[in-house]
Amino acid sequence: MTVSSVARRPIDPDLFVGGDPDAALRGARCPTCGTVTFPFQNGCPRCGATAMASVELPREGTLWSYTVQSFAPKRPFVCVEPFEPFGVGYIDLGDVIVESRLTVADAGAMRIDMPMRLTHIVNHVDDDSTEVVTFAFEPIGEEE
Known part of the structure; x- marks a missing residue:
């Protein structure tokens, strides 16, 4: 196994448990109504409670919907040239999409x-x- 010496950092450490992009995604669960959000937020969008608890989201789910982005995003997004189309989807993780x-x-x-x-x-x-680095989802199962 080769260890990379390339420096890397998460695009936003708050997206990941412990700020580590190799860790699970960090969501929030409302202790009042049970609503789960991603990314983490301090207030519940469903009931208005303000005591959200950090929760580790599942690493596996199912593709709920998808498309292919076939044009470069506008600023302020960083776009590597030359632009290559990329997949975008909604992943159902059970409590949150x-x-x-x-x-x-x-x-x-x-x-x-x-x-x-x-x-x-x-x-x-x-x-x-x-x-x-940022998070993404990849197919598993028969596509491997």
């Missing part, structure tokens, strides 16, 4: 209810060569 980048950019290779697993991808590379 998460919008996410997908590792697949071929709409014909995806289907609703496809099993998916959390991973991370390089979003962009900073001027100092630090890889800025």
Whole structure:
């Protein structure tokens, strides 16, 4: 096993348990009504409670819906040139549905209810060569 010496950082440490992009996603659960949100937020959008508890979200779910982004996003998003289309989907994690980048950019290779697993991808590379990583979901099961 090779250990990479490339510097990397999460695009937003608050997205991940412990700020580690190799960890699970960090959501919030309302202790009053049970609503789960992602990303973490301090207030409940359902009942208005303000004591949300941090929760580790499941690493696996199912593809709820998807599309392929075939044009470059507008600023302030960082876009690596040349632009390559990428998959975007909603992943049902049980208590919450998460919008996410997908590792697949071929709409014909995806289907609703496809099993998916959390991973991370390089979003962009900073001027100092630090890889800025974010979360994504990849197919699991028969596609492996």
